[in-house]
Amino acid sequence: METWLFDIPVAVWIGGVLALYMAWAIGANDVANAMGTSVGSGALTIGRAIIVAGCLEFAGAFLAGGHVTDTVRKGMLDMDLAALRPEFILYGMLAALASAGTLLLVATRYGLPVSTTHSIVGAIVGFGAVALGWEAVAWWKVGQIAFSWLTSPLIGGLLAYLIFSLIRRLILDRERPMENARRYGPVFYFYVFFIIGMLTLFKGLKNLKLDFELPEALMLSFGLGLIGAGLGWLFIRRVRTGPADEDDQFRRVERVFVVLQILTACAVAFAHGSNDVANAIGPLAAVVHVAQDMDVTGKSPVEPWMLGVGGIGIVIGLGTWGYRVMETVGRKITELTPSRGFAAELAAASTIVLASRLGIPVSTTHVLVGSVLGVGLARGIATLDLRVVGRILVSWVMTIPIAAILSVFFFYFFKGLLTP
Numbered sequence: 001m002e003t004w005l006f007d008i009p010v011a012v013w014i015g016g017v018l019a020l021y022m023a024w025a026i027g028a029n030d031v032a033n034a035m036g037t038s039v040g041s042g043a044l045t046i047g048r049a050i051i052v053a054g055c056l057e058f059a060g061a062f063l064a065g066g067h068v069t070d071t072v073r074k075g076m077l078d079m080d081l082a083a084l085r086p087e088f089i090l091y092g093m094l095a096a097l098a099s100a101g102t103l104l105l106v107a108t109r110y111g112l113p114v115s116t117t118h119s120i121v122g123a124i125v126g127f128g129a130v131a132l133g134w135e136a137v138a139w140w141k142v143g144q145i146a147f148s149w150l151t152s153p154l155i156g157g158l159l160a161y162l163i164f165s166l167i168r169r170l171i172l173d174r175e176r177p178m179e180n181a182r183r184y185g186p187v188f189y190f191y192v193f194f195i196i197g198m199l200t201l202f203k204g205l206k207n208l209k210l211d212f213e214l215p216e217a218l219m220l221s222f223g224l225g226l227i228g229a230g231l232g233w234l235f236i237r238r239v240r241t242g243p244a245d246e247d248d249q250f251r252r253v254e255r256v257f258v259v260l261q262i263l264t265a266c267a268v269a270f271a272h273g274s275n276d277v278a279n280a281i282g283p284l285a286a287v288v289h290v291a292q293d294m295d296v297t298g299k300s301p302v303e304p305w306m307l308g309v310g311g312i313g314i315v316i317g318l319g320t321w322g323y324r325v326m327e328t329v330g331r332k333i334t335e336l337t338p339s340r341g342f343a344a345e346l347a348a349a350s351t352i353v354l355a356s357r358l359g360i361p362v363s364t365t366h367v368l369v370g371s372v373l374g375v376g377l378a379r380g381i382a383t384l385d386l387r388v389v390g391r392i393l394v395s396w397v398m399t400i401p402i403a404a405i406l407s408v409f410f411f412y413f414f415k416g417l418l419t420p
Contacts (some may be wrong), residue, residue, distance in 0.1 A: 012287060018098055023277065023317065025116075029104045031317070033348070033364040033418070034269035037330050037345055040048075041336040061310045073264060076141055077124065087133070097123075130408050156348050186317055190226065191225065194224065195264075196219060197225065198221045257342045264346045272352070272364045281309065285301065285302050334376035348368045
């Protein structure tokens, strides 16, 4: 670890490359969480989805990506035990990035949406148990996060079920669906803009000093919601409501939800960038801190260049292999329309915003897939492709043990490579 290159420890160079690799894998696999439903419903083409999501993912990672990082980087291992062998944390965090990135790479190749949070936490647990001992792993913390992985898709699915059922009850199942869309559409616009406001204003944009406490964020988001409702009212009035056959009526209604779905997809993309970038730069921050100070007890600062590495990697992954998992989430689980995709995206955004603001590194994958399943269940279980669902569930179960095994291998690799 005494080896330096251009006045920077070699371990930091390796960590930067691996963080970029991990971020690329996050973008390639998790892009489906943000834009898969929009592409599947026809609201956006793949090319436009990549451009829109790329901008929002990078903005979320760079502007609001620091608040979840501490949860991933610390709390999983006993820092008192780690302080006795700080170099093991350096080797281990490099191993975590390499193993989680590799797992995501393989999953993406087969179009399986797996959890990046599962991957990185499983990798940290794997090297921690081998390098520091089983007692060094904060199993209660692992269980706490695992519980959120269970509850987040359930909450997302329940919200999606309720939202789409409400849309059907108020609009789609009525005799004059377009007239009812005019009546109730502004309410949905209000909620979308309110969620976007909470995402950005409630301790979200710390780098721009736009992080407000809850009362102020609620008030400002409420005002933004009113603006959104007004814009929605103006837009919906431009959609024709004259005589038409039933199919044309539904096409007009779906036009209303196209805009809503794109807005919510943007919110999910921003939330995903802010939440999941921690899985790439959390270990990197630890590597930099240990390599420079040989200290694991102090706080590892998250520098802007680290957020930049994470954001750029996510965008590159999104633009290269992102379409593979996007196809699974957007088209293979259940048939989506803009109204169904909107219900799934809105439910996912609501769940992610809450978890992200609480500093809990939830799996965006689990939330979004749970929301898509909720929309499918609202139409009947026969509308779901249970074989695809089964493959996804198996990949979720296998993520942690595979990440842990890979992490052990890479831990010994980097230990041998960097030990003087």
